[in-house]
Amino acid sequence: MTSLGSPDELETLRKSIIKSRDPNKPCITICGGTGCHSFGSEKVVAAFRQEIKTQKLGAKIDVRTTGCHGFCERGPLVVINPKNIFYQRVNAADVPEIITETIVNGNTVDRLLYIDPGTAEKITHEHEVPFYKKQKRLVFGNNGNIAPTVIEDYLAVGGYAALSKVLFKMSPEAVIEEVKKSGLRGRGGGGFPTGIKWQSCRKAEGDTKYIICNCDEGDPGAFMDRSLMEGNPHSVLEGMIIGAYAIGAHQGYIYVRNEYPLAVRNAQIAIKQAEEHGLLGENILGSGFDFNIRISRGGGAFVCGESTALMASLEGKVGEPRAKYVHTVEKGLWDKPTNLNNVETWANVPLIINEGADWYAKIGTPKSKGTKIFSLTGKINNTGLVEVPMGMTLREIIYDIGGGIPGGKKFKAVQTGGPSGGCIPESSLNLPVDFDELAKVGSMMGSGGMIVMDENTCMVDIARYFIAFLEGESCGKCVPCREGLKRMQQILTDISEGRGKNGDVELLERLSAAIIDSSLCALGSTAPNPVLSTIRYFRDEYEAHIKDKRCPAGVCKELITYRIIDEKCPGCGLCVKACPQEAITLVQKKKPVVLDQDKCIKCGACYDVCELGAIEVK
């Protein structure tokens, strides 16, 4: 590959790639995202390649392993283009039939189609599946169309056109103006206006400036940044190069979690390809602009999502934050002006340049523009990644896209914003989701985690879980966070283990206020959110634990008992075998079993194996 030396050479290459591809040639795309991969998509890909070889169809069909499609719940996913036929939960054994029936004979394989749980109808095309129908997949959409490790795929869908436009037709100031006008706000959690951040960094004194892509996605239950980096790394690189040009930086870093090996690998491949094509490195596209990117792998510390801690880690130091009297856009990495944005923010940039700020600003709400990717998880039928315009209601996201709560259970709350977000109750389900509305109800956007909880989720336990998480991740530098969270965790543990006292809730509220006011960084100052929001909306659950020593959701071990429902138990003995304590005995065949409460350790093994619902937790 010779390096591209001008915008024309880029366009010529793009045209030749598009020309060499027949749009009517069947292309089998198999999702290779982490979810589908875990469901065994690799075997499905191998089976397709083998079967195509066996049937000697190699010249007639393309096979493409793509990034995450988003609908993780139904993986492994296979989409056959150009007809857009959508098969779900595909096994290697299904492959010969798909090739023969769908590719050769042009029929659908009915049993692999998705059945709409609402109407019980079979759905043939991907875009008709309710999960996708209401989404607006501007940033995430190409994930399902391109192979992340093939730069030609990205070029074929218009990749690097925005970069070319910026380098040759726009001044750095014009780029910043465009991003400002688009209304793009940081997708990593803070929601700070991206254009203004860029401008401050451009204006900051100093010749050497850095930009950073934060892919240290530490929020449990959020995986959109990973999926973008794994599935469409070039879109992130393109955004970064545009940002670097606008700010005047020549060195960039991608800080990525080491727990994301595929994201690391695909980003490395993408950087190498971009360098070989003259899209990264010295004299990009012959413009005279130089920019390099290095990858740095994180060591698994949640606090490194905080910008100053991340920068300390990039300098090879312990990832502790510092007070931000001087902003990082003035003094960041190695004390030089540094602009940090997260993966999703960078991936939005080429879109804004290509389509224009005015077009972008039409999407969303007055103060939150564009789309946002959410990872919908927990007690929800359709787990996966969803991209929707800002301002869609929680109800639409959870019920229309997410398909509601499994097992006919009742919705209790949705937790947004990661560990330092809040729990939002049913009464606020009509809330339009944007940065400001979420803040109003005591939660936040965060990086876009959305964890749905049903009636079997205990809100005290959830608050304790988050505080325990944050206490463990607190770097220990400042006292309010280090000691305050430890104390909160003790109180919450006491409540969930039946040692709660009157006044504990009020004490938690007072402690929260102090921690919010006096912590050094955002980890501490937002940490009490899950406690405050659960107290605000679910005070009765706290009261039940403290006063009645009862866990209404049946979760807190010290406050519950397992019981056999005699009427439902046929005495099959499955639970007897499962019990590690020999606490359950089959006294007589075909008669209900007997559970010895003194021996029971409440491990839940019996509950898991009983398929008849004959064991209850109270």
Add this chain to the structure above:
Amino acid sequence: MNIEGKKVTKKVGSILDNYQREKGMLVSMLQDVQAEYNYLPKDALMEVSQGLDVPLSRVYSVATFFKSFSLKPRGRHLINVCLGTACHVRGAVRILEKIERELGINPGETTEDLKFTLETVNCVGACALGPIVVVDGEYSGEMRTDKVIPLLKKYD
């Protein structure tokens, strides 16, 4: 210096060279050292310190600050139980407790026969499959307590 020591010097040296001995890449270097030895041996940390001209105390503080590093030898198989929120609400703690009971160790510990090391992770981003247990990078999703023993039996 014994033969073992020379090997460590050579190995660590080549890891540092991969990053042009840039001090800022310390975390990545330690990750490569750990990938090589399965943990961070004391000798290797001393080599890193000398090779980069960074105080050993700094190397030690980084090695103990980040969760993914271990200063003790780890077992042949690494079990990671995901305790992310999505897995938590789907009962991940019960799975963890079952593994703890089966192996007789707590998270962060290694079995006496050096077969398994048990660790927990905050989220592996495969929430659709929760609760998830990852053994040597292999994901086992939709775990239940009764699936734990068959899973552990697959490894020797």
